[in-house]
Amino acid sequence: MKETFSIAVSGKGGTGKTTIASLLVRTYIGWGRKPVLAVDADPNANFHEAMGVTVRETLGSMREEAFTKSIPPGMSRKEYIRLRFRQVLVESEGFDLMAMGRPEGTGCYCFANDLLTEAMRALERSYPVIIIDNEAGMEHISRGTIGIPDALLIVTDAGARGRRTASRIRDIGLSLGVPAERMHLIINRVKDHQIPPGNDNWLPLAVIPEDPAVASADLTGAPVSMIPDQSPARVAVQHLAGALDRILL
Ligand SMILES: Nc1ncnc2c1ncn2[C@@H]1O[C@H](COP(=O)(O)OP(=O)(O)OP(=O)(O)O)[C@@H](O)[C@H]1O
Numbered sequence: 001m002k003e004t005f006s007i008a009v010s011g012k013g014g015t016g017k018t019t020i021a022s023l024l025v026r027t028y029i030g031w032g033r034k035p036v037l038a039v040d041a042d043p044n045a046n047f048h049e050a051m052g053v054t055v056r057e058t059l060g061s062m063r064e065e066a067f068t069k070s071i072p073p074g075m076s077r078k079e080y081i082r083l084r085f086r087q088v089l090v091e092s093e094g095f096d097l098m099a100m101g102r103p104e105g106t107g108c109y110c111f112a113n114d115l116l117t118e119a120m121r122a123l124e125r126s127y128p129v130i131i132i133d134n135e136a137g138m139e140h141i142s143r144g145t146i147g148i149p150d151a152l153l154i155v156t157d158a159g160a161r162g163r164r165t166a167s168r169i170r171d172i173g174l175s176l177g178v179p180a181e182r183m184h185l186i187i188n189r190v191k192d193h194q195i196p197p198g199n200d201n202w203l204p205l206a207v208i209p210e211d212p213a214v215a216s217a218d219l220t221g222a223p224v225s226m227i228p229d230q231s232p233a234r235v236a237v238q239h240l241a242g243a244l245d246r247i248l249l
């Protein structure tokens with residue numbers, strides 16, 4: 001059995017990446033596959049809100065700081081960066097969260113990036129499941145700050161335009177070296193089981209219904225990961241996690 005696997009969630013803006021990523025984290029915690037590492041790789045980060053935790057800094061902002069400020073006496077910059085890396089990690093009940101921030105600052109941070117990449121790889125090895133909330137361009141994958149995921153979920157609505165965009169994102173994935181068989185289509189916010197046939201033969205791995213509990217969490221600002229157990233989106237994401245287990249384990 002594979003010891004660690006990573007699932008990245010991508011898709012165009014507003015399709016439900018963060019919602020699905022946070023419900024996946026909740027599912028794996030519920031199944032005892034913890035601690036889960038939640039990685040926010042979207043520069044407009046809000047994975048932490050969906051998980052109900054506060055983020056003080058990102059890896060990107062820490063990198064800027066660690067390279068411009070003076071470091072404590074008796075410590076090398078390398079040691080300092082390793083120490084600061086652990087401090088960026090937010091620890092919570094059943095999961096830890098790492099916010100990546102912007103992939104690169106204005107200066108040259110090759111040394112820092114290499115160190116952070118190395119620290120990220122080492123960190124990843126200590127979690128059974130890693131869930132990454134990614135933006136559509138997947139810049140952190142292209143820059144190597146996060147590795148090629150074991151599964152890349154591409155989220156879309158049921159519309160033809162959205163599904164064409166999903167296919168383009170799959171092409172970006174291919175160009176970054178993500179094998180086709182690791183990419184899975186997820187159709188979100190489906191009303192009344194209405195899924196129009198797609199314009200290609202890429203069948204969805206999961207269909208997630210429009211869920212009033214998700215909308216109401218959004219309205220009240222409650223963490224979406226905490227919607228009730230029987231909520232349709234939560235149940236659908238559990239089925240998705242089951243399907244991913246069959247593929248990945
Ligand atoms: N299954 C669902 N049922 C009802 N509302 C949903 C569902 N999935 C997502 N939403 C709503 O759609 C909006 C966008 O969702 P979310 O923030 O998860 O998308 P995103 O792809 O992460 O967006 P961004 O690109 O801004 O990061 C939110 O208001 C969310 O509440």
Ligand SMILES: [Mg+2]
Pocket residue numbers: 017018019042046047133
């Ligand atoms: Mg999001």
